[in-house]
Amino acid sequence: MESNGASLTPEQARAALADTDRVRISATALTATPWPTWFFLTLTLYTAALPVILGGIMADRDWLLPRPAWMATLLAITALYAALFSVAAKAWRERTGVALRMDVLPKRATLPLMIGLPLLLVGGPYAFHATGRPAWLIAAALLGAAVSVGFHLTFVRLHRRTA
Structure with missing residues (x-):
């Protein structure tokens, strides 16, 4: 590989690879931010x-x-949640330039969440x-809220550790 007509030295190549690795780690940390x-x-x-x-x-x-009121409440809060999720994801993308992603988070944290919370x-x-x-x-409501807080704190800790 050449740069400005001259070959890279082994030290320059290692430095470039280290910089690339730092960028990758930084991008991973940004996407894992809570x-x-x-x-x-x-x-x-x-x-x-x-x-x-x-x-x-x-x-x-x-x-x-009445049951129809419960159904209407479920539909309303789900629509509100989806709209706010969209706003949060867009704001995150604009602020960081990186889309929100769950796939960069450790499976040992996300798998229990995906199975246990539902x-x-x-x-x-x-x-x-x-x-x-x-x-x-x-009990389910309190435990669900506790799980939400716990995973948020886990993601905060993950972000601090990788940042």
Whole structure:
């Protein structure tokens, strides 16, 4: 490889490779940076509300609200969440030049999230439906919020370690 008509020395080649590696590590750190705080709070509230709303939908009879009101609430918060997700992703892309990506995060952190969180968010409403005890919904909502906070803190720590 030539640069300005002259060959690179082995030291220059190693330095260029090291610079390339630093850029790759920096880009990985940027994509692993946690959500903006406002979106982290939105995500946590959505995660906490979902078991209660699903419990209302799955209840044998009207529970606190009529079933159509629960359905409307689910549709409204899901649409709001999707819109805010879009805004957060666009703002992140504009600020960093890098798209939000989950594939750069360690599988040991994301795999339990992808398996466990849906089970938690749907399991609480099913347990409520089977027993009629709203404590299942409250527990699922609190655990879902705790998982959201825990993963946010994990991503913060990951970003600090790689930055």
